[in-house]
Amino acid sequence: MTQEPVRYLLSKYWFLAVFILLLCTGCSVTKTVPKNDALFVGYNVKVNGKDDSSNRAGELETELSATVRPKPNLSILGWRPKLSIYNAFYTEKEKGISHWIMTKLGEPPVLMSQVDTSSISQIMSNRLHNRGYFNNRVNSTTEVNNKKAIINWTAWVGEPYRIHKVEYTLQDSLPVHQAIEQEQDESLLRSTEPYDLTTLTQERVRIDAVLKKRGYYFFSPELLIFSVDSTVGNRQVDVLLRIKNAASAKALRPYTLDDIYINAEYSLGDSLAVRDTISVNGYHYIPNENYVKAKHLLRGMFLEQDSLYSREDHLLTIKRLSGxxxxxFVNIDYQIDTLNNDKLDAFVFLTPALKKSLRAELKMVTKSNGFAGPGLTVSFNNRNAFKGSELLNVEFTGNLESQVGGGGSGRQENNETSAQNSNLSSYELGVQTTLTLPRIVSPFQLRNLRTEFVPKTRIGLGFNFLNRTNFYQLNSYNASYGYSWRPKQILTFDATPINLQYVRVNSSEVFDSLLRVNPYLRRSFENQFIIGSIYQTTFSTQMYEDRTNTFFDRLTLDLSGNLISGLSSLTGSTKPTDDEPRTLIGQAFAQYVLVDNDFRHYLNIGEESQLVTRLSTGVGYSYGNSSTLPFVKQFSVGGPNSIRAFRARSVGPGTFNDTTSRALSYFDQTGDIRIESNIEYRFPIAGFFKGAVFVDAGNIWLLRNTLDESGEIVRPGGKFEAGNIISELAVGTGFGLRIDVEFFVIRLDLGIPVRVPYLPKGERFVLSDFNGSFSGDYGMVLNIAIGYPF
Structure with a gap:
């Protein structure tokens, strides 16, 4: 048996999975519901706000819906998969495979008797009261049909109470009272706005934050008391603010910083007592020159002697040192100075991380084009390479691939081509060294940026060797110098002004024969320099996990050859002929501009489900010294992180299809333009097992046609035509299983081709040819990968 085991089993027994699915869907969802009970299948919350001028009915309905507990069983388009599994394998036995499936993969029915409607109604009423609807009323009704229950809640709210005035009852002239009064213009409480308890709480936090900036280290929001007088009339309230009478004297006193101690080699459990120190720029530094030098630590210190204590400076210092x-670990403690009650001494404790680490990752590469083989990655990290907290990473990679069987969802090949493609193999070796410095290293004097995140300088140097047996050997050398900084949490800028790469190809006679008849391929595989710059902007709100909608967008601009071309023009250098490029130390250099954008939207549905959409577009234009983009810069689609119903890099360009080239399933299909879109629904199954259904679409195109020596178009149908975009998209669908154990994800995605762009018009939809196996031109494609696709 030459096929990979997992694919073989799935191709032979896929019908068994379908049978189990049908078994689950065939069971009545109320099968295990007790006689005098009903299955809780849904609820509706309606806010009657016809008399509410604030027009917040939709907002209130969302808030009240969140109070309903328990939630109905998980439902996907009306189907309740976990409940169906529970019912299909229901057993009263406490052991056995049925019990394991029922309890681990299934979910018991959520019953009507478990929903306390009166308690939930009271909670809803309290929520409305907190939003200013003091005279609200909440009722519920239950509809039961065929042992399925739906609960309807209706809330009558009327007009909310509004703020008449806000008074700060501060009776004396303490500095803390003056500080509060000076910030009244920034208050969140405004006259005529609806009363809202949440806003009052936020106002307390705001005032506390203001005071923390002004030295009030011991102050806390709990010391602020709001009183609400609702007897004003006309649905209005007066809001009164005061400080607790029991507030301590130190809570009402601003503090300045006195001595600042830095222990840069603290271990958990060590004594907090201060040892012998040396003075460095006004800081008391405990010597540890064998670890991190003081001058590098002080770039992250924003606490200064004789300055007012500031929570902002405190957090900024922690974040910068943690970077x-x-x-x-980084911790800062404060103590009242023993000689002056108005001053604080600050103690900064830094716990070193493990300096050196070695990690090895062994993987099995399995591709849908029939290639498989082992891969090994060994990574070495030194987190303090030169006593300045520099991170040195050296990564060695090795991969071996051999053709062990045929692959589906590739291009059509005749018998001669299939025979030629046998016994193909390749191996890849590489080393990449990256040095990351936690500071900007520049020929220009730059001030220390006051940002939460450490600005970084990155220096890279690497080599990669790819050998495709009987065809070519590709040697790639790279060097880079760039910067990375985050002005805010959601935004990152990466600038690599120096990006150098040299690609050298040693080709066989067989490959040379392919290059002679394919000018596009020949120019793509030229020995050449890539000398340019890369600029990248990343916007992401994915860290806000409590939001319903989060976004990710990465925009990349890649420029090459312009500086060298300009210098060549100044020196009078010209191209020998129209077909031959100018050279640098005897080698051609690439000249192009490339723009790439990756946009993603994450819609959180419920507590664990998510709908992810993605649009990835890119275009590269070669000019001047180049007639094509370098092979390593060209776009491709297909594979585990792209269109999963097609093997890696096998789609396009456009409608191009070559059924005669021996190298077809061995070399990548690439182009100048990429348009790709994905939509994936992710849902929990049980424990760390998660599922997904997806649809992928996309293709690549050429900006211009290339002619061979006889004047024929080398890749007919590959040129981009705006009016043909939709009809030339490759489309695939499928479903996936993910084993998500937090620190890593193993992903198995089964792709099914829907539309194949290189078939004749009218024959491109191939779903009717699907036979449930991996065999055939349009069979299923199994993608095995680590991590989510996007």
């Missing part, structure tokens, strides 16, 4: 790779 140093040499440390795993």
């Amino acid at each position: 140093l790779s040499a440390y795993k």
